[in-house]
Amino acid sequence: MKSNKEAFRDYLQLEKKYSAHTVNAYLKDIVFFETFNKAHFEQDDIDKVNYGQIRSWIVSLVDENISNVSVNRKMASLKAFYKFLLKIKQIEVNPMLKHKALKVPKIIQIPFSEKELVDLMQLVNSPVGFEEIRDKLIVDLFYTTGMRRAELINLMMCNVDLSSSVIKVLGKRNKERLIPILPIIIKQFDSYLSERASIENIVDSGYFFISKKGLKLSESFVYRLINSYFSKVSEKVKKSPHVLRHTFATHLLNNGADLNSVKELLGHSSLASTQVYTHNSLSELKKVYTNAHPRNK
Structure with missing residues (x-):
């Protein structure tokens, strides 16, 4: 038993x-x-x-x-x-019934600015070789899809459909979702796949992103990659894949995307999770409002 x-x-x-x-x-x-x-x-x-x-x-x-x-x-x-x-009726009274969580300070994630993204893309504009091409695609994929680090690492070859410009990712609780790929990075996919094909003895062949030894990428490698890239253009303390996910959502909202669409793209189960990302877009909205309203002239 x-x-x-x-x-x-x-x-x-x-x-x-x-x-x-x-x-x-x-x-x-x-x-x-x-x-x-x-x-x-x-x-x-x-x-x-x-x-x-x-x-x-x-x-x-x-x-x-x-x-x-x-x-x-x-x-x-x-x-x-x-x-x-x-x-399952193993207890009659839940000892945690009246428990209240300890108070924690609200931590506001600071996204990368659009200028920081532009500066970074200018620095890595012409990648050469397997690793440089792969690394730039990883950065672009995080920023243009908002996918989680685990979703990127576990992306399978069979779930990348370039003909339809979509990828299928496996999110939290094994929930699948389709994410569109922007036309601007399709060529990067082609370049990466061409270089990937030249890798000999691929061990983890089912995974889309691999190392030059043919192995599936680790979470720590992807974290270090993003941190290293953004250290060249940003003074922010935290530079991680999650900050890029936050940046994706914030930039979409700043440019007019509706909250429900961003929720679906991020793979959130509720709007409450997505609303965390509205802080910075609200700040941007206030700035536009203050500058544009006739009473403030």
Whole structure:
């Protein structure tokens, strides 16, 4: 018979369709709480805890200078676990029922400016060879599609349809979506595929983006690539694939795209997620309004 943890793991994987990374993070948090509970309350079974014990763990984490964001993530894991136990009737009362998340400061992502993108494209205007051509395509693909880093890394050869100018990506919870490719970068795809064909002994042949050794790209490689490129044109502290995704959304909204369209392109399940990106477009709108309104002349 499966343990509650094993059943929870299957539930996250099969019903919720969470990624392996997310499932592992949830289970890791539960194991951490088990360890804490055993050490402080001499209790092996966390199925029978009360909120006071959970609260003690929160206090312990805060005392260890764990950030509120990280604490909230651990509590979200516990909340999901006990909600599951309630659902399968393993407990009668959810100990997390009245829990409230710790307050966290709002972090506003600062996108790259349009000028920074123009400056970068001028610097890498004429890439030569497999790696330069691949790297420029990666930057352009992030900026023109808003795709996530994991979506780009896991993009498959069979899901790139240049004849229809679309790519199919696998997003969060294994949700597929189609993203249009701008005509301006189709030639870059052709150039990359031509160079890719010259790579010998491709190990991970199903993946679209590979290294010169024929291997699937790693998340750390893609992060370093974006950071390195944008360090040439930007003084911003954070320079990452996610900032490029944020830039994609902000520039679309600044240039008149509607929120629902941006939501679909980003693969968000709700408008609330997309509205995070409206801060900077609102600032731009205020600037236009202030400069244009007759009463402000």
